[in-house]
Amino acid sequence: MNIILLSGGSGKRLWPLSNEVRSKQFIKIFRRPGADDNGPDAYESMVQRVYRQIRCVDPEATVTIATSKSQVSAIYNQIGEVGISVEPCRRDTFPAIALATAYLHDVQGMSADDAVVVCPVDPFVDADYFNCVRDLYEAAREGKNNLTLMGIEPTCPSEKYGYIKPDGCGGYTFTEKPTRDKAEEYIKAGALWNGGVFAYRLSYVLDKAEALLGTADYAALFHSYASLKKISFDYAVVEQETDIEVLRYAGTWKDIGTWNTFTEAMEDAVIGRGMIGDGCEGVHIVNNLNLPILAMGLKDTVIAAGPDGILVSAMDTADGIKPYVDKLSQQIMFAEKSWGRYQVLDVQEGSMTILAILNPGQHMSYHSHENRDEVWTVIRGTGRTIVDGMEQQIRTGDVITMEAGSKHTVYAGEAGLQLIEVQIGKEISAADKHKYEL
Numbered sequence: 001m002n003i004i005l006l007s008g009g010s011g012k013r014l015w016p017l018s019n020e021v022r023s024k025q026f027i028k029i030f031r032r033p034g035a036d037d038n039g040p041d042a043y044e045s046m047v048q049r050v051y052r053q054i055r056c057v058d059p060e061a062t063v064t065i066a067t068s069k070s071q072v073s074a075i076y077n078q079i080g081e082v083g084i085s086v087e088p089c090r091r092d093t094f095p096a097i098a099l100a101t102a103y104l105h106d107v108q109g110m111s112a113d114d115a116v117v118v119c120p121v122d123p124f125v126d127a128d129y130f131n132c133v134r135d136l137y138e139a140a141r142e143g144k145n146n147l148t149l150m151g152i153e154p155t156c157p158s159e160k161y162g163y164i165k166p167d168g169c170g171g172y173t174f175t176e177k178p179t180r181d182k183a184e185e186y187i188k189a190g191a192l193w194n195g196g197v198f199a200y201r202l203s204y205v206l207d208k209a210e211a212l213l214g215t216a217d218y219a220a221l222f223h224s225y226a227s228l229k230k231i232s233f234d235y236a237v238v239e240q241e242t243d244i245e246v247l248r249y250a251g252t253w254k255d256i257g258t259w260n261t262f263t264e265a266m267e268d269a270v271i272g273r274g275m276i277g278d279g280c281e282g283v284h285i286v287n288n289l290n291l292p293i294l295a296m297g298l299k300d301t302v303i304a305a306g307p308d309g310i311l312v313s314a315m316d317t318a319d320g321i322k323p324y325v326d327k328l329s330q331q332i333m334f335a336e337k338s339w340g341r342y343q344v345l346d347v348q349e350g351s352m353t354i355l356a357i358l359n360p361g362q363h364m365s366y367h368s369h370e371n372r373d374e375v376w377t378v379i380r381g382t383g384r385t386i387v388d389g390m391e392q393q394i395r396t397g398d399v400i401t402m403e404a405g406s407k408h409t410v411y412a413g414e415a416g417l418q419l420i421e422v423q424i425g426k427e428i429s430a431a432d433k434h435k436y437e438l
Helices: 046-057 069-079 093-107 127-142 180-188 202-213 218-223 259-265 315-320 322-326
Strands: 002-006 062-068 083-087 115-120 123-125 147-152 162-166 172-175 192-201 244-249 253-255 274-276 281-287 293-295 299-306 309-314 334-337 340-348 351-358 366-368 373-387 390-395 399-402 408-424 434-436
Touching: 002 046, 002 093, 002 127, 046 062, 046 069, 046 123, 046 127, 062 069, 062 093, 069 083, 069 334, 083 093, 093 115, 093 202, 093 218, 115 127, 123 127, 127 147, 127 192, 127 244, 162 180, 192 202, 192 244, 253 259, 259 299, 259 315, 274 281, 281 293, 293 299, 299 315, 309 315, 315 322, 340 408, 399 408
Parallel strands: 002 062, 002 115, 062 083, 147 244, 274 293, 281 299
Antiparallel strands: 115 192, 123 253, 147 192, 162 172, 162 192, 299 309, 334 340, 340 351, 351 408, 366 408, 366 434, 373 390, 373 399, 373 408
């Protein structure tokens, strides 16, 4: 089957473990099947979990992720090579889905008659969810209806979700986030939660893109993306469509977007270096730092620590974190890259010190900086560098110096590579980077 996963998010509701380049779907809190320790490799992120679940249901599935440029490196780092439809900026779900559909047709060469299912990348679900996704795909492939949706059986009258309501005449109406009283009324009438899962033939959305956005051509959509109308897929397509089939899903489904719901999905109360002491009840610790955390005498509290900061919050107030995080202005201290990850260790006027960890066999781009010198010190592993075309084998203890303007890259050996990178210059900026072909 063909699946488009929508991966967005600004990374503020799960601060300090998420940021502008590391949204919630990349935080590793879910225990991997079969993991029997508490080390960093024992956990997987939402995107890794969903990708694994898809492969369990259909090992040959074609997976494409629609996302922003800032998330591409993290996606490659966590799940490897996968099709990616890059959104130049945020324009809501209809432009994102139209662009991804055009990408499948124009770039990947799929037929307009091929079917595809669109899913969010971050639901907490069991395996039956993707069995239902496969049923949606088959329904769209058969083409009996223009659009097939997943309706999720409600477990409570929630105000957080949209509702799919049968209209009594074989059709459906849609309501976004009603009041609790209205939600109770809808559920009694047989309404289902709208989980944002849609299946269709490519031609269907390509035709909608032509009508609503003026073109269904991938290159044209990509280059004019910033000027496209911001509109949701639900409003632009679903609520206007009368030829719809809804398939019911009655299994586990949680929309995990806050620390409250995140901790509900945690199998372990402590992830990372932490200890819950006497008098604690309902306490969760997620620690990405190499420092111990001890909690004593706390109730219903989340403690989250990472390079970007530390959060200590009562569970019933953790959902209100975003306005406070909006007031913070600081450098991103941690990020995942296609080659591995880095963590900022120290920032001074005129210098920055970084720990860079390259995965086995991976390498940085061949690049230069105009306004800063760099010094690499190898602290673990082996590999090789290329500086201005000259190749050199490196090992633990070696020091490599690159002056401003030097073209350079580094390759990790089979065991990976760890570097301390010191950047020195009057202007140190992530934008000061020029890439070259080797």
